[in-house]
Amino acid sequence: MHDIRLIRDNPAGFDAGLARRGLEPLSADIAAQDAQWRSVATELQEGLARRNEASKAIGAAMGKGDTATAEALKAEVAALKTRMPELEAQEKALAEAVQTRLAAIPNLPAADVPEGPDETANVEEHRWGTPRRFNFEPQDHADFGPSLGLDFEAAAAMSGARFAALRGQMARLHRALAQFMLDTQSGSNGYTEVNPPLLVRDDAVYGTGQLPKFAEDLFRTTTGHWLIPTAEVSLTNLVREQILTEADLPIRFTALTPCFRSEAGAAGRDTRGYIRQHQFEKVELVAICTPEQAIDEHAHMVQSAQGILEALELPYRRVLLCSGDMGFSATKTFDLEVWLPSQGVYREISSISTCGEFQARRMNARYRPEGEKGTRFVHTLNGSGLAVGRTLVAVLENYQNEDGSVTVPAVLVPYMGGITKLAPQA
């Protein structure tokens, strides 16, 4: 959510930011709507002021027992009030129109975000690890996975496309990955482990920015709840409508949760394999901090996510997203992409964004700066640390052997009860 004052004060700057996102200028339109609202609001307030004045006089007259004066004043106010309902309705409609307008505008890119229309303009910043040289043709996990317990067929029979069941060693490996990630993030990386709600109300999803624009990407229950598409929603909303103490910041949360996405706009993309599912697990990282802390928190979050890939010895690269490829609420985003040998490409496995006060405004999440009066909006950040399903795919593909087995990464062996290899089950 943008501050209307910023648009009033610097319309050109606002439109320039939108242009970097590939959007048409909106400031003139919004400013006009806003001016109209203010004029109506002022007129309404003047009417209310006169009414309040007269009502006080009525109270005073009645206190003195002067019924005649009181009755005369009552008649006067009644006449004065005839125009009020209309003005009130107008004011409300105009205020809502401006709000609705603002709520649908994405965050503006930070100054150091490269400009570009789509992912082709993203900038690779860092590369870690060397893709393994196979002395055989590396296979697609969708091909050799099923014999290791990755069951698409049975899941499709009960749930349809984009669902999978993990069995036996495969389920264990998935759990090991999740546990390892959660332990690491809640340990030395300093994120407080949370087990949050997976079903949330409109306000929460609006707060993080998935609503109102992206309802079609979400699942909704018959009770009107939304299934979270990411724990970013639950973790960030942990501070909604709160006034935090500066000394408590930064606050870091992590959670291992299922995520639910309808993938409405992804028809035909990644239909094979375990890359794009309606339901997947993810270890999420969220930070709530002051504006001054945000850059360091972002760096720390990136480190926290990269650390997982490095511990698993999975080659990856870090990409700074260009203005046109960022999500709705982000002002700056790094993606981590892991090497998938079967496709010979790096695929997104984590997205780490700083949102400035964009989400905080929507959630009304503030803090009280020390030695300053009043409150300020917090900054919010979120990132995957990591997507468990996609990490499983990366492990399977990078650690595959010619005989169809998969070596368990060393760091996971303790989580596997000593199992060092997934072997095909005929």
Added chain:
RNA sequence: GGAGAGGUGGCUGAGUGGUCGAAAGCACCGCACUCGAAAUGCGGCGUGCCCUCGCGGGUACCGUGGGUUCGAAUCCCACCCUCUCCGCCA
């Protein structure tokens, strides 16, 4: 799901139709006292929005949304949430 109680400022908590943005206490800030601190005393201290160059003025806000009234924290309706008891349940 049923019955009951309740949601008031950063916190605790008064207030059941008018002069209530709201008593009191705590917390916080300033001043006094003190070598300094504590204790004590005095004063200050909510937020959003609109108008104004500014001083300042106006308006809204007592869970949320409607309604009654000249006037609503206070009365009415709906909803949300919390607590207690009962039922059910992993």
